[in-house]
Amino acid sequence: MGELKVLGFWASPFAIRPRIALSLKSIDYEYIEENLRAKSDLLLKSNPMHKKVPVLLHGGRPICESPVILQYIDEQWSSGPSILPSHPYDRAIARFWAAYADDKFGLALEGLLKAQSEEAKIEPLGQMKAGLELFEKALKDCGKGEAFYGGERIGFVDIVFGSNLGWVRAVESMGQVKLLDEERTPGLVGWAERFCSHEAVKDVMPETEKLIEFAKKVFSKPA
């Protein structure tokens, strides 16, 4: 079918998503770490529109945007464990929560990391906490009491939302704030543990300490 490459960046929650999906399907690929300050010709040629990671290259043909990549992987390798549910309604719900994870939660997380003062952190922090409460409820609705949003196995929502956990933990540590806690989000606490320790995730989820170091360099106030 053609060789597989993933263009990524270790700290990007978006870039670890295709790696998790390919691992779940037991598909081999070549991983290429990009230097985002000096993007490769291959990246610029493969994703001229957004110039971002991740890009999946299959037989040299690029697929961009992580949720699009996940759906491509699921369709292309349909004999492996499914990433999206099979029922159209459940698929619509999964797509809804994945979109919410990126449009609302992900944006708030970015806002929090870029905030330069305690005051500027208040709004994005509030949005993240509100988002987490919604995801706590969604875990019961989507997962139907099972281990993951996908049920017994990791699915679309787990991958899209869960890929943010490295940064969530970094933010908790840097800001000395509890985002996932046993009182308000008990379900998420257990889910986060299961997701991050999963075979397909543990080797690609960036370490909290490394993210904190990275954040200090990238998001610090200019001198």
Place this chain on the structure above:
Amino acid sequence: MSKNDEVVLLDFWASPFAMRVKIVLAEKGIEFEAREEDIMGGQSELLLNSNPIHKKVPVLLHYGKPICESAIIVSYIDEVWPSPALLPTCYYARAQARFWADFIDKKLFDGGCGIWRNNGDALELGKKEFIEILQVLEGALGEKDFFGGDNFGFVDTIAIPHASWFYAYEQFGGFKVEDVCPKLSAWIKRCLERDSVTKSLPDPSKVYEFLCMFRKMNGLD
């Protein structure tokens, strides 16, 4: 026509996002009830219960179960009623279609807002950015009749509703889409030959009137 399937759309006449759903339902020959929401007056209880997180139209209710977010609704309808198919069968082409639908979702409506929500220099900048977005789309269309190739498909469904707002943008911005993007303009005319599109899109002059009222209310005119 499908009988006995209860399909309700929570709608707003001017919403390009709601138009997408009306187009796909018409393409598939699905009967549905459209319930107009009074956007200015406040959302109905049904809308607030069906879409508590975003509180926005469109919402599709299928046997009372809500599906929200227009691109997700279009995919749902394409999967439940697979014929005629909106998405191509080839996995790579499907990925390209989803990519462009995502691009249109992220850029086109907000790009237009850069025109009608502004005046003066801000409007000029908005117009420049909007035209750049259209030029990207024209590049993606290329020499094809439709974004999907020979046939009207997923990306066409996602994109064409926004064309009903172009007349308004042209009036506010002092430009013509036909001049800056002739291929895209030809694609619009081609789409408007389809019943599913003409009966789902409002008269562009009514959209213009609506936006003029909005601008007045917000002190722009």
